[in-house]
Amino acid sequence: MIGRRTLIGGGAGLLLAGCDRVVQVPAARRILFAGEDMQRGLQRALMDRSALAPEFDAAQRSPFFRPNGTRDPGTANYAALRAGKFADWRLTVGGLVARPLSLSLADLGAMPQRAQITRHDCVEGWSAIAKWQGPQLATVLRAAGLRDAARYVMFTCADLYGGVPYYETIDLVDAFHPQTILAWALNDRFLPVMNGAPCRLRVERQLGYKHAKYLMRIDAIASLAGIGQGKGGYWEDNVDYDWYAGI
Amino acid sequence: MDAPPGTIIRRHAIGTRIWHWVNAVAIFILLGSGLGISNAHPRLYWGRYGANFDPAWLELPRFPGWITIPASYNLAISRRWHLFFALVLGFGLLAYMVWSLVNRHFARDLRLHRRELSAAHLRADFRAHLDFRFHDPERPRDYNIFQKLSYILVIFVALPLAILTGIALSPGMNAAWPWVLDLFGGRQSARSIHFLTATGIGLFTIVHLVLVILAGPLNEVRSMLTGRWRVPE
Numbered sequence: 124m125i126g127r128r129t130l131i132g133g134g135a136g137l138l139l140a141g142c143d144r145v146v147q148v149p150a151a152r153r154i155l156f157a158g159e160d161m162q163r164g165l166q167r168a169l170m171d172r173s174a175l176a177p178e179f180d181a182a183q184r185s186p187f188f189r190p191n192g193t194r195d196p197g198t199a200n201y202a203a204l205r206a207g208k209f210a211d212w213r214l215t216v217g218g219l220v221a222r223p224l225s226l227s228l229a230d231l232g233a234m235p236q237r238a239q240i241t242r243h244d245c246v247e248g249w250s251a252i253a254k255w256q257g258p259q260l261a262t263v264l265r266a267a268g269l270r271d272a273a274r275y276v277m278f279t280c281a282d283l284y285g286g287v288p289y290y291e292t293i294d295l296v297d298a299f300h301p302q303t304i305l306a307w308a309l310n311d312r313f314l315p316v317m318n319g320a321p322c323r324l325r326v327e328r329q330l331g332y333k334h335a336k337y338l339m340r341i342d343a344i345a346s347l348a349g350i351g352q353g354k355g356g357y358w359e360d361n362v363d364y365d366w367y368a369g370i
Numbered sequence: 371m372d373a374p375p376g377t378i379i380r381r382h383a384i385g386t387r388i389w390h391w392v393n394a395v396a397i398f399i400l401l402g403s404g405l406g407i408s409n410a411h412p413r414l415y416w417g418r419y420g421a422n423f424d425p426a427w428l429e430l431p432r433f434p435g436w437i438t439i440p441a442s443y444n445l446a447i448s449r450r451w452h453l454f455f456a457l458v459l460g461f462g463l464l465a466y467m468v469w470s471l472v473n474r475h476f477a478r479d480l481r482l483h484r485r486e487l488s489a490a491h492l493r494a495d496f497r498a499h500l501d502f503r504f505h506d507p508e509r510p511r512d513y514n515i516f517q518k519l520s521y522i523l524v525i526f527v528a529l530p531l532a533i534l535t536g537i538a539l540s541p542g543m544n545a546a547w548p549w550v551l552d553l554f555g556g557r558q559s560a561r562s563i564h565f566l567t568a569t570g571i572g573l574f575t576i577v578h579l580v581l582v583i584l585a586g587p588l589n590e591v592r593s594m595l596t597g598r599w600r601v602p603e
Contacts, residue, residue, distance in 0.1 A: 139402055142439045146447060158454030165457075170546030177548055179418065189421040224384060242419060244541050247446065248411035249421035254549025328545045332508050363446040370453060 125367065156363075156365065163367040167296070168257070174303055176327035179240045185251040188243070188309060190317035193282035193289070194240035196337050201281045209321035214305070218277070218342030221268030228307060228321050234258035237304050243333040255325050256308040261299045269295075278324055279349060284357050291335040292335035292347055292355040292366070293326055302327040330360050330368035373510050373601045378582040381511065381599035386543055389466035390594055399451050401572055404565075406448030409433055414565060416557030427562070446502040460533050463525075479513055480522055503586050510601045520574065528571050530548035535564035 141213040145151045168216040204212045207230055216224040233331075238256040264276070276298040297303055309320045310343055319336025326333050334358070347355040347366070358364040373379050379470035382390075386571065411557035422428065439451050449458040470476045485491060495515050498504070506515055537543045538550045540558035554560035582590045586602065 129526050135398075136436060139439060140396060140443065141505065142399065142402065142443055146450075147439065155454050158450060158457065160452055161457055166540070166542040166546060174545040176541060176545045177551060183418060185419045185421065185424065187423045189423060207411075230548065242541075244450070244539075245411070245421075248407065249413070250419045251421045252419045262506060268531065315373065328542045333577060358446075362444075363450065365446075365449070365453075370540035 124297055133246050144328070145188060146342075148299075159365040162365075162370050166367075168266075170328075172296055176241055176330075179252050181240065181254070184240060184253055184310070187254040188251050188318065189249065191331060193284075193336065194317045196282035197282075198281065198283065201337070202343075203222055205316065205320070209244060214322060215340045216263060216267045216342075217340065219270040219273040220259065220343050222261070223253055224267050226263070231258055231305060231307055231322065234262050237301070238295070239302055239304070239325075239327070239342070242325045243303065243331055243334070246368065254308075254310050255304060255306040256311075257304040257306040257322065257325070257329075258291050259301060260303045260305055260341075261301075264343070265362075267343070269343050272345045274347050275344050275347060275355070277340075277342045277344050278320070278335035278338055279340035279342070280335050281339050287357075288339070289335060289337070289357050290351060291333055291357070292322070292344070292350070293324075293329075295334065297326050297328065300328065304351065311337055328369055332356070332364060333368050375507075375601050375603045376550070378598050378600050379511060380597050381593040382597050383475055384597065385469040386475055387468065387594055388599060389462055389469070392458065392462050393421060393466070395573060396462060397571060399439060399455045400459060401568060401575075403448045403451035403455070404438060404568055405433040406440065406443065407440035407445065407452060408565070409438065409443055409573075410445045410448075410458050414562045416555075416562060417558050418559075420558035430565075454470070455535070456536055463529050467525075469509070476502040480518055480525075482515075482518060482522075491515065499529070502584050504581070505602055516550045520577075524571065528567055532564060532567045532571060535560045535567060538565065 134264050135226045143230055146155065162224060212228060214224075214226040214231070216226065235258060236256055237259050238254060240254045242250050242252045245252045257311060262274070273295070275292045277290060277292045282289050293303075302325065304325050305322050306319075306325045309315065316368040319334075319338075322338045324334050324338060346352070347353055352359070352360040356364070356367040359366045408430055409432055412430035412432060413420070413422070414428040415424060415426055415432065435443075438448070440447050464490070467476075492515060498514075499516065506512060506514065506516070534550055535554060537547065538554050538557060544551050544557070551557060551560065554563055589600050
């Protein structure tokens with residue numbers, strides 16, 4: 124007779140291994156991955172469109188804001204921009220817009236600013252609190268004038284992953300959220316290179332990998348289908364991270 | 371209460387049985403995938419923030435592949451399992467609670483009576499446990515006091531706490547329900563409590579399985595599948 128302990132231990136092992144087999148079955152994988160749509164639907168139903176992420180006071184900030192992902196894009200183009208203190212850097216705003224823009228750091232600084240002390244949550248589990256400043260993305264998008272077909276906003280970055288620029292997308296709910304800013308300052312100083320200089324996205328109701336660093340282009344797009352492998356971001360396309368990173 | 375030893379009685383209502391197994395699967399997957407997620411950043415903090423340069427109150431070991439889902443480290447897939455079955459756990463518990471109020475399962479089986487909480491009764495029941503006697507021959511259908519207390523603790527404290535601390539980890543839900551975050555004193559505190567609660571639920575599950583074996587696994591498992599339970603000798 125098989126010992127009861129063996130039975131339970133072995134049973135648990137089989138179940139765990141079973142989970143790995145289940146993920147290989149396309150239909151089961153689709154059901155499991157539909158969890159993302161359920162979570163997004165629930166969260167959007169429970170939260171006001173413009174509900175704010177918690178903000179903190181200066182004393183509640185992390186002593187050090189941990190960088191993550193790329194610490195320095197290291198390309199010749201980026202090195203040149205960096206050497207010139209980003210005076211030659213331009214943020215291109217295009218795609219489905221009426222008036223394409225090319226914005227310098229000074230242009231961003233001349234727009235109405237929003238400063239916010241918010242918490243950055245990495246998908247891995249850690250959090251860091253810091254102060255960010257920059258114009259709202261909504262200001263820039265209104266200046267460019269979105270065409271009716273635009274449904275998403277895509278961010279293309281200076282850092283390369285596998286030879287391809289990092290990219291991320293958000294929908295218009297988050298793009299026009301009051302806390303979604305193009306941050307050029309971190310804790311009252313110009314954004315350091317390790318944190319995405321000269322400008323990064325802050326999209327405060329989602330996890331860190333959505334907050335694209337080293338911004339180069341912003342494009343209004345109609346669908347996620349045409350970019351990368353169609354899932355809306357580098358990590359989404361390559362390692363199955365959720366496109367909706369509100370949880 | 372005429373249920374002499376050997377007779378078969380109806381022990382568990384259909385709602386209780388369905389929830390038991392749905393929840394068992396959810397707990398199993400949530401614990402396995404949770405350990406996989408822990409491996410991504412195995413440090414726990416108190417307060418609102420916490421990252422590598424901040425002091426951790428606990429550094430967790432790297433959990434081996436035989437207890438994580440998936441077996442080989444993959445944060446994205448661990449999260450997919452975890453966040454899908456979090457919904458199964460949450461809405462399953464909600465449905466079970468409503469069902470158990472309607473069919474009076476809570477009122478009938480989990481309500482504590484004064485006499486059960488007397489020191490004498492607790493002592494007597496504790497001694498009975500040491501003798502592996504888990505049922506009062508006078509009232510074989512009733513849960514014993516330790517059973518009641520542990521079920522109450524799991525159903526009304528541990529599971530809701532795991533769900534609420536989980537909600538507190540979501541930046542989206544922080545905007546929707548900021549009070550959940552305040553309840554636990556910040557996201558990293560909520561993450562620590564989430565881990566501690568999960569540990570408690572894991573320990574409960576182990577004790578629960580051991581007691582099922584000691585109480586007679588065939589009879590106990592059958593009662594949770596069919597509802598029919600044989601009163602022990």
